[in-house]
Amino acid sequence: MDAMRTRFELLLPGEDSPRLRAAGEAALGEIVSCESRLSLFRPGSLVSRINDTAYKAAVLLDGDTFELLHICREVWAQSGGAFDITIGPLMRAWGFRSTPADPVAAGSCEWGFQHIELDERNYSVRFLKPGLSIDLGGVGKGHALDLAAAELRAAGVSRAFLHAGTSSVLAIGDGSGSEDWRIAVSPDPSSPVVKLRDFALGVSAQRGRGIDDCGVHRGHILDPRTGRPAPGIETAAVVAPSAALADAWSTAVLVCAACPARDDLTGIIDRGKTASPRWVVHGPHADRVTTRAGSAALRS
Numbered sequence: 444m445d446a447m448r449t450r451f452e453l454l455l456p457g458e459d460s461p462r463l464r465a466a467g468e469a470a471l472g473e474i475v476s477c478e479s480r481l482s483l484f485r486p487g488s489l490v491s492r493i494n495d496t497a498y499k500a501a502v503l504l505d506g507d508t509f510e511l512l513h514i515c516r517e518v519w520a521q522s523g524g525a526f527d528i529t530i531g532p533l534m535r536a537w538g539f540r541s542t543p544a545d546p547v548a549a550g551s552c553e554w555g556f557q558h559i560e561l562d563e564r565n566y567s568v569r570f571l572k573p574g575l576s577i578d579l580g581g582v583g584k585g586h587a588l589d590l591a592a593a594e595l596r597a598a599g600v601s602r603a604f605l606h607a608g609t610s611s612v613l614a615i616g617d618g619s620g621s622e623d624w625r626i627a628v629s630p631d632p633s634s635p636v637v638k639l640r641d642f643a644l645g646v647s648a649q650r651g652r653g654i655d656d657c658g659v660h661r662g663h664i665l666d667p668r669t670g671r672p673a674p675g676i677e678t679a680a681v682v683a684p685s686a687a688l689a690d691a692w693s694t695a696v697l698v699c700a701a702c703p704a705r706d707d708l709t710g711i712i713d714r715g716k717t718a719s720p721r722w723v724v725h726g727p728h729a730d731r732v733t734t735r736a737g738s739a740a741l742r743s
Contacts, residue, residue, distance in 0.1 A: 444471050446478045447584050449608035453591070456602050456619065466598035470591035470605075477587040480508060481579050483531070493568060494531075494576040501560075501567040509566040511579070511586045512559075514687050519556040521705070522695035527667035529554040531578035537672065539663055554667065581611065581694060585645060585686035588613045592686075605686075610646045613686045614639035623731070628680045628711055635711060635722055637682060638731045645689030646680045647697040649673075666698050673698045678713040682728050702726060 444451050451474050455463040480489040493502050504512070518526045532552040553574040560569045579586070584607040592613050595603050602616035604624055614624040623638035628646060637644050649664060666673040679697035683689035684707055692703050692710070702710030702725040709726030724732045 444474065446474050447482065447587060447607070448484075449584060451587070451591075451607050452605070453595075454604040455595070455600060457600075462598070463600065466595050466600050469598065470594040473590040473594045474587045477507075477583070477590055480505070481511075481583040481586070483578050483580075490577060490579065497568055498570040498573050498575065501562060501565075501569040504566045504568060506566060507586075507590065509561070509563075509568075511582070511687060512561055512568060512577075513563075514685075515579075515582060515691060516556055516559070516561060518688070518691040518695060522692070522699065522703070524556075524668045525666070525698040526691050526695035527554065527556050528577045528579055528582065529556055529559065529575055530665055530667050531576040532574065533665055533667075533670055534578065537665065552670065554670070581645070581647070581690040582687050584608065585611045585643070585688070585690035588643070588686040607686075610648075611686050611690050612639065612644040612646075614643070615641060629678055629713070631713075633721065634678075634713070635724065635732045635734060637680070637711075638733070639682070642728070643683055643686040643689040644680060645683065645686065645691070645693035646678065647690075647693040648678045649697070664694065664697055668698075676700050676712055676714060680711040682709040682711075682726070682731070683707065 453467050453470060455467050457463050482488045483490055485491060489508060496502060515528045533554055536552055553572050558570060558572040558575055560571055588605050588607055588611055591605055592615060595615060600615065605613045612626055617640055618624040623640045626637050626639055626644055628634040628637065647664065664673045676697055679693050681689045681692040681696060681703065683692060692708055696702060696710050696712060700712065702712065706727055709724065709728040711732060712723045714721055714723060
């Protein structure tokens with residue numbers, strides 16, 4: 444199914460086809476509902492309403508969306524600002540919103556999660572500065588996977604594999620033959636494989652769109668701390684308890700080139716072909732990250 448400008452797919456192994464089909468359709472319905480709320484490009488979406496009115500007055504949120512913004516604030520704070528959902532104006536200034544790149548204009552943009560107020564008493568959000576906007580991007584897709592997985596679990600589904608555009612992955616239970624789901628971090632033959640079971644994997648990479656920055660080609664991921672394209676590593680991945688966390692932290696890790704300092708997250712960094720070791724893995728699930736041949740785990 445196509446939603447949120449990417450392809451969502453669900454794999455539900457088992458013999459009770461009618462029950463699994465019904466559960467899968469309900470899970471896909473959650474993704475469609477999530478898109479209607481979080482899409483930056485739908486005029487009637489909740490995100491569009493937040494961006495249009497949150498500076499004038501607080502906007503009431505549903506519980507799921509408030510929790511997502513709370514996660515985003517947490518990752519922003521813990522990453523030192525390497526992940527920030529308020530960089531929409533920067534994305535436009537750098538030419539990533541079908542507009543000509545204008546690095547000079549980027550210097551006058553307003554952004555920063557410190558200018559967002561989340562009120563936990565009534566589940567509302569308010570902007571403290573004019574010109575601010577949010578763009579949930581990849582973390583929104585991860586959130587959609589989390590909601591779909593919750594729907595599957597509520598229906599009694601104990602084994603499933605979900606992904607959004609191959610960069611956001613969530614595994615419920617085990618794969619075939621009681622083995623963990625095995626996911627390659629990237630198409631590169633040298634990239635590691637992650638064994639997942641009831642965890643999520645988020646991957647961020649500088650492939651695809653890019654711009655010329657003072658004669659140097661830069662990828663589409665920006666560093667919110669500087670307002671400029673992130674000059675760091677090419678690929679970063681994070682294994683986390685939820686897809687939203689995995690997606691948010693994979694972006695932060697790519698920007699700051701450091702694994703997250705949390706005991707529930709495992710970071711994977713590609714330092715490039717000239718570095719030794721090339722792949723660095725750090726975190727509590729490092730022993731579940733192997734080479735494609737299944738040899739010993741890569742260690743930092």
